Amino acid sequence: MAVAEGALPRDARALPGMLTGRLAALMFMQFFVWGSWQVTLGLVMQTRGIGSLIANAFSVGPIASIVGSFLIGMAAVRYLSPKVLMVVLHLVGGALLFYLPALLTPEGGDTFVLLLLVYSILYMPTVGLANTIALKSFGERVDRFPFVRAFGTIGWIASGLIIGWAGLSADPQIFRVAAVVSVALGLYSVTLPDVAPDAPRGGSVVREVLCVEAFGLMRQRSFLVFIACATLISIPLAMYYAYASAFIGTVGIENVGGTMSIGQMSELAFMFSMPFLYRRFGVKPLLLVGMAAWAVRYALFAIGDGGDSLWAVYLGVALHGVCYDFFFVAGAIYTGTIATPKGVNAQAQGMLTLFTYGVGMLLGSQIGGLLYAQLPATPTVADWQQMWWYPAAAALVIAILFQLTFKDETKGRMA
Structure with a gap:
C-alpha cells in the first residue's frame, strides 16, 4: 500500500x-x-x-x-x-x-x-x-x-x-x-x-513498430472516421508550420518569432483545461471546434494584411491553442479511451502520430509546396492571401464530413 x-x-x-x-x-x-x-x-x-x-x-x-x-x-x-x-x-x-x-x-x-x-x-x-x-x-x-x-x-x-x-x-x-x-x-x-x-x-x-494490434482498433467505425479526419486535418496544419512565418514577415511584422509564440501561449492556456472539457462535453464537440478553428484561422490569414486588417493575422496566430489542443490533445485522449481497454495504448498513440505528424503532414508539406510554387518569387501580401483560402476551404470540408459521419461511442468513459 x-x-x-x-x-x-x-x-x-x-x-x-x-x-x-x-x-x-x-x-x-x-x-x-x-x-x-x-x-x-x-x-x-x-x-x-x-x-x-x-x-x-x-x-x-x-x-x-x-x-x-x-x-x-x-x-x-x-x-x-x-x-x-x-x-x-x-x-x-x-x-x-x-x-x-x-x-x-x-x-x-x-x-x-x-x-x-x-x-x-x-x-x-x-x-x-x-x-x-x-x-x-x-x-x-x-x-x-x-x-x-x-x-x-x-x-x-x-x-x-x-x-x-x-x-x-x-x-x-x-x-x-x-x-x-x-x-x-x-x-x-x-x-x-x-x-x-x-x-x-x-x-x-x-509487430510493435508496425502497430499491428492498434490497427485492429479501426474495425470500430467511429475510430476509423477519427483517424481519417485526423490525417486530413494534418494537411492544412503542415501549411501553417511551413509558411506562416514567411507570410507574417511579408505583412510587415518584424518580430516574427515573438509573434508566433503567441500561438504557443494560447496552447498553454488551453492545455490544462482539456481533461475537464473532455469530461464535460465529450469528444465530438471538441474535435469539431478544433477543425472549424483551422478554417477560421486560414480565413483570417486570407483577409489579414499589413494595414487595418493586421489584427486578423494576430488573431489567426492566437487561435493556435484552439486549433491544436481541441483537436490533437483531445484526439490523444480519445485514442487512449478507445485503446486502453484493449491494452494497446502506446501502439495506438504511435499509430496516431504516424497518420498525423507522418502521413498527413508529409502530404501537407508537398501540397503546400505546389501552392507556393504558383506564387511569384517574392510574394506580396495579396499573393499570400489568395493561397490561404485553399487550406481554409479544405478544413471546412473536413469539419463538415466529420460532423456528418462521426458518432461518439465513448460517452461516459475517460482514459
Whole structure:
C-alpha cells in the first residue's frame, strides 16, 4: 500500500519536488531546441533565396517521425537506456545543427535539406524518450506529468521570444542557437534518472513498430472516421508550420518569432483545461471546434494584411491553442479511451502520430509546396492571401464530413 505523502519524512517529501524541477528543465530544453529553428525556418529559406525548397524542408519532419520515432524510439529503447540515447542523440544532433547555417544558400540548398533530414531522424525520437523518462521517473505519480510537459511549451515560447528579440527571425543563426541548447541538453541528460529500457510485451519488435494490434482498433467505425479526419486535418496544419512565418514577415511584422509564440501561449492556456472539457462535453464537440478553428484561422490569414486588417493575422496566430489542443490533445485522449481497454495504448498513440505528424503532414508539406510554387518569387501580401483560402476551404470540408459521419461511442468513459 502506498504511504500517504504527508506521512513521509521531510527529506523524502522534498525529493519529488526536486525530481519535478529536473524533469521540467529537461522538457524546457527539449522543446527550446525544436522551437528555435522550426518556427521561422520558412522565413529564413525565403530570405536566402531557397523558398522553393520549403516544402521539402518541412517534409523531413514527417519522414523522421515515421523512421526515427518508430525504429529508434520503439525498438532501440528496448535495449538501451533512454538516458543513454538522449545523451548520444542530442550531442550528435547538436554538432549537425552547428553546421547547417553554412548550407543555407542556393548552391547548398539540396544538401541542407538532406542534412536536416538526418538531424530530424536523430531528434524526433528524443521527444518520446523525454516523455518516457518523465513518466517512468514519476512511477504512480503520473499526475505530475502535465505540469512537467507544460514546461516544454514554455521552452518553445521562450525560444521564439529570444529569437525575435535578438533579431534572428530571418537569420540562419537560429540553428546555432538550437545547437548550443542541444549540446547543453546532451550533457544535462547524463544527470537524468536512469530508468530501465522497456521490457518486451511478448510480441516481436516488428509487430510493435508496425502497430499491428492498434490497427485492429479501426474495425470500430467511429475510430476509423477519427483517424481519417485526423490525417486530413494534418494537411492544412503542415501549411501553417511551413509558411506562416514567411507570410507574417511579408505583412510587415518584424518580430516574427515573438509573434508566433503567441500561438504557443494560447496552447498553454488551453492545455490544462482539456481533461475537464473532455469530461464535460465529450469528444465530438471538441474535435469539431478544433477543425472549424483551422478554417477560421486560414480565413483570417486570407483577409489579414499589413494595414487595418493586421489584427486578423494576430488573431489567426492566437487561435493556435484552439486549433491544436481541441483537436490533437483531445484526439490523444480519445485514442487512449478507445485503446486502453484493449491494452494497446502506446501502439495506438504511435499509430496516431504516424497518420498525423507522418502521413498527413508529409502530404501537407508537398501540397503546400505546389501552392507556393504558383506564387511569384517574392510574394506580396495579396499573393499570400489568395493561397490561404485553399487550406481554409479544405478544413471546412473536413469539419463538415466529420460532423456528418462521426458518432461518439465513448460517452461516459475517460482514459
